Amino acid sequence: MNWKALLGAVVLTTCAAALPLADVRADSVLYDSASFIEGQQSFVQQLNISTPGTLTVTLSSIPWLDIISDLTGFLTTASGVVGSTMVNGSETFSVGSGTIYAHWFGETQGPNNLGVLGVKIVFTPNATPVPLPVSWVLLLSGLGVLFGWQRREAQPIAGV
Numbered sequence: 001m002n003w004k005a006l007l008g009a010v011v012l013t014t015c016a017a018a019l020p021l022a023d024v025r026a027d028s029v030l031y032d033s034a035s036f037i038e039g040q041q042s043f044v045q046q047l048n049i050s051t052p053g054t055l056t057v058t059l060s061s062i063p064w065l066d067i068i069s070d071l072t073g074f075l076t077t078a079s080g081v082v083g084s085t086m087v088n089g090s091e092t093f094s095v096g097s098g099t100i101y102a103h104w105f106g107e108t109q110g111p112n113n114l115g116v117l118g119v120k121i122v123f124t125p126n127a128t129p130v131p132l133p134v135s136w137v138l139l140l141s142g143l144g145v146l147f148g149w150q151r152r153e154a155q156p157i158a159g160v
Contacts, residue, residue, distance in 0.1 A: 030055075031102070031121040037068060038114050042105035045121070049097050053125040058090040059104055060118040066110025068117055073104035 030047050047055070055075065061068040075082040075093055077100055083093045108115040 028123045029120065030123050031119060033120075034062060034116055034118045036114060037106055037108055037117055040105075040107040042103065043119075045102045045119075047100045047102060047121065047123075049095055049100055049123065051125045051127065052094075052096045053123055053127075054092050055095050055100070055102075056090060056092045056122045056124070057086065057102060058118070058120040058122075059086065059088055061088055061106070062116040062118055064116045065112050066108045066115045068106040068115040069109050071104070071106040071117060073102065073119075076101045076103065 031045050035043065049055075057073060057075070059071050059073050061071050071088045072085055073087075074085045075095070077098060082095060082100065083091070102119075102121055104117075104119055106115070106117060
């Protein structure tokens, strides 16, 4: 028995079993950054949204140098504030298409008067999720042919 082929088949079967069977959504990270904040500062980031969906905004005070107090954020559009003001943590907002502005601000407290904050903004469209094809047989047979072709020995040509 060829142990390498058996091991390859076991690994392939394990990988196929680990593949997700759920629907897939296309989330987009619109902004992901760590910034220094000195004293009292505020920041604004413009986001251009093409379809309606949800924005998940995460504000975090990174424990390095001094503590950031009053870390606060909110979203605005041309017509006003979207949702409510958020504090340190994560919050999800339902948004329409158009230009949205993300605002966040805070104040450092400590001897250095310098802190670090993290901001991550993820957009999830309200589109219908796309189901993954359940064609495991096609995937496994293609990989089997690939490995089989690689292992095939060259046959000597008769009469040469």
